[in-house]
Amino acid sequence: NAGVTQTPKFRILKIGQSMTLQCTQDMNHNYMYWYRQDPGMGLKLIYYSVGAGITDKGEVPNGYNVSRSTTEDFPLRLELAAPSQTSVYFCASTQQGTGNQPQHFGDGTRLSIL
Amino acid sequence: RKEVEQDPGPFNVPEGATVAFNCTYSNSASQSFFWYRQDCRKEPKLLMSVYSSGNEDGRFTAQLNRASQYISLLIRDSKLSDSATYLCVVSSGGGADGLTFGKGTHLIIQP
Numbered sequence: 001n002a003g004v005t006q007t008p009k010f011r012i013l014k015i016g017q018s019m020t021l022q023c024t025q026d027m028n029h030n031y032m033y034w035y036r037q038d039p040g041m042g043l044k045l046i047y048y049s050v051g052a053g054i055t056d057k058g059e060v061p062n063g064y065n066v067s068r069s070t071t072e073d074f075p076l077r078l079e080l081a082a083p084s085q086t087s088v089y090f091c092a093s094t095q096q097g098t099g100n101q102p103q104h105f106g107d108g109t110r111l112s113i114l
Numbered sequence: 115r116k117e118v119e120q121d122p123g124p125f126n127v128p129e130g131a132t133v134a135f136n137c138t139y140s141n142s143a144s145q146s147f148f149w150y151r152q153d154c155r156k157e158p159k160l161l162m163s164v165y166s167s168g169n170e171d172g173r174f175t176a177q178l179n180r181a182s183q184y185i186s187l188l189i190r191d192s193k194l195s196d197s198a199t200y201l202c203v204v205s206s207g208g209g210a211d212g213l214t215f216g217k218g219t220h221l222i223i224q225p
Binding site for chain 2: 040
């Protein structure tokens with residue numbers, strides 16, 4: 001059972017480049033999330049989705065875009081990479097809303113913008 | 115503004131000792147509470163949910179105090195493998211974005 005799978009695990013980008021962080025889950029979860037975690041800090045929500053075709057902004061959405069064309073996939077797009085986007089990115093999913101359901105996390109993508 | 119506050123530590127504790135740490139939350143409407151464990155450079159993993167009546171899972175005990183708006187985690191007979199960062203997570207239950215993470219408490223168990 002793969003759970004939540006993120007690719008790539010590591011990436012170095014130059015300022016101004018673009019890339020897509022991939023996230024897929026095989027648990028048929030409706031809710032999916034993207035977080036970033038800076039060193040020594042808590043997780044900050046970037047975007048989330050409550051189902052295919054529905055996405056919404058979290059706490060720190062600027063500089064990112066998402067799409068949710070299928071239940072399984074929730075890619076995160078960086079259009080113009082900036083040094084401030086150097087971080088560890090985690091994708092997570094849960095069957096229902098966060099009220100009583102813990103979240104299942106992927107391994108993370110470590111992104112450096114130079 | 116939703117906030118979850120934790121002592122970042124590190125807590126340096128000898129193996130076999132009992133250690134406890136708290137987490138305070140500012141949103142009185144918070145409904146669900148969790149402790150996650152995060153190892154260095156790894157993803158957070160659910161340690162345990164925290165119920166109103168308190169709950170225990172082996173060496174771990176979680177307590178909730180709604181009046182004072184804090185939750186606690188107690189680890190008995192600590193093991194070297196307990197060394198990690200413990201994240202306090204609070205949900206307002208008001209929607210899919212209602213999960214707030216604390217910055218974590220760093221625990222180091224020393225032999």
